[in-house]
Amino acid sequence: MDFNQLRFIVEIVETGSISKAANNLFVSQPNLSSQIANLEKEIGKTIFNRTNRGVTLTSYGVEVYHYAKAMVEQYKIVEKKLLTNSNENKIKIASFGSEIINSQFFEVCRRYNKNNYEFEIYECGVEKAIEKVNYRDCDIAIIIYSDFQLKKLTQFLAAEGLELKNLFTGQMKVHISKNSPLSRRKTLSKENLKGLFHVKKSYLFEGMFGFDYELEYLDIPNNKKTILANGNKTYNDALHKLPSFAMEVDWKCNKELPSDLARIPYCDKKLTITCAMVKRxxxxxxxxxxxFINKLIEAYR
Incomplete structure (x- = not known):
């Protein structure tokens, strides 16, 4: 079996014709047919049913096609990355949104500012961040998780050949505009939050590692009024312009950042959130x- 045979299968299926496939691939029709016949002989199973009307996939052939398609698509991705005229050094990080993480990322950019550098920080949720490391679209991921998620998370990472390194922890608190009368309270209760819009960063509530269960554990009121924000600007604007609140992580950071949001403990319940690095x-x-990692740990020590 070789890659060309898989490429031939994909082309035949997607053109619906051996002659069209041969023409698109710049090979003779007899040669293409011979290659497919040789592959069928090698694996001992029939991939195509041949009739006067053309060829159709067998049930086994359908499975072969899906695997072949995945291989061809992956090859195209690799080919594009290797042959495209691009920067020699690439630093790519997937991360949840954080001003401190961004500021330390910019420190990396300043320190390693030679030519032929490409820096990227991709803001997303946990599942997407892990996927990007697994597919080598990013070097590392900076993720957050709760104690409730740890077992499932470590099992998932082990199955994908990835590992976890904890960096620092924080507490889930209520974020509310400092212009709100509630911002002057030392703690906030379920009653205080009733009737308010609940603002959520959408990527923190996506996939198998979303924080829905954590909100249930904290007994956050279900107001049926939710605003999903895809970016920090929408998140902040919603909290300032509407009677609203958000549940976010309060990280104990050595670097004070200006903020017009109050971070207030919720009732007597505490929920520890861990920030960690995922790598291959x-x-x-x-x-x-x-x-970058050392700068992060230093900032949150």
């Missing part, structure tokens, strides 16, 4: 990434 197992981090 046994892979040595680039110098730039080690510098």
């Amino acid at each position: 197992k046994n892979e040595i981090l680039k110098e730039e990434l080690t510098f």
Whole structure:
């Protein structure tokens, strides 16, 4: 079996014709037919049913096509990345949104500012961040998780050949505009939040590692009035312009950042959230990434 045979299968299926496939692939029709016949002989199973009207996939052939399609698509991605005229050094990080993480990322950009550098920080939820590391679209992921998610998270990472390194922790608190009368309270209760819009950063509530269960544990009132924000600007604007609140993580940071949001404990319940790095197992981090992680730990120590 070789890659060309898989490419031939995909082209035949998607054109619906061996002759059209041969024409598109710039090979002779007898050669293409021979290649498919050789593959069927090698694996001992029939991929195509041949009739006077053309060819159709067998039930086994359908499975072969799906695998072949995945291989061809992956090849195109690799080919594009290797042959495109691009920067020599790439530093790519997937992360949840955070001003401190962004500021330390910019420190990396300032320190390693030679030519042929491409820096990227991709803001997303946990599942997407892990996926991007697994598919090598990013070098590392900075994610957050609760104690309730730890077992499922470690099992999932182990199955994907990834590993977790904890960095620091924070507490889930209520975020509310400092212009709100509620911002002057030392704690907020379920009664205080009733009737308010609940503002959520959408990517923190997506996929299998969303924080829906954590909100249930805290007994956050279900107001049936939710605003899903895809970015920090929408998130902040909603909290300032509407009677609203959000549940977010309060990280104990050495660097004071200006903020017009109050962070207030919710009732007597506490929920610890851990920030961690995800990387591929046994892979040595680039110098730039080690510098970034050390700067993060230093900021939150």
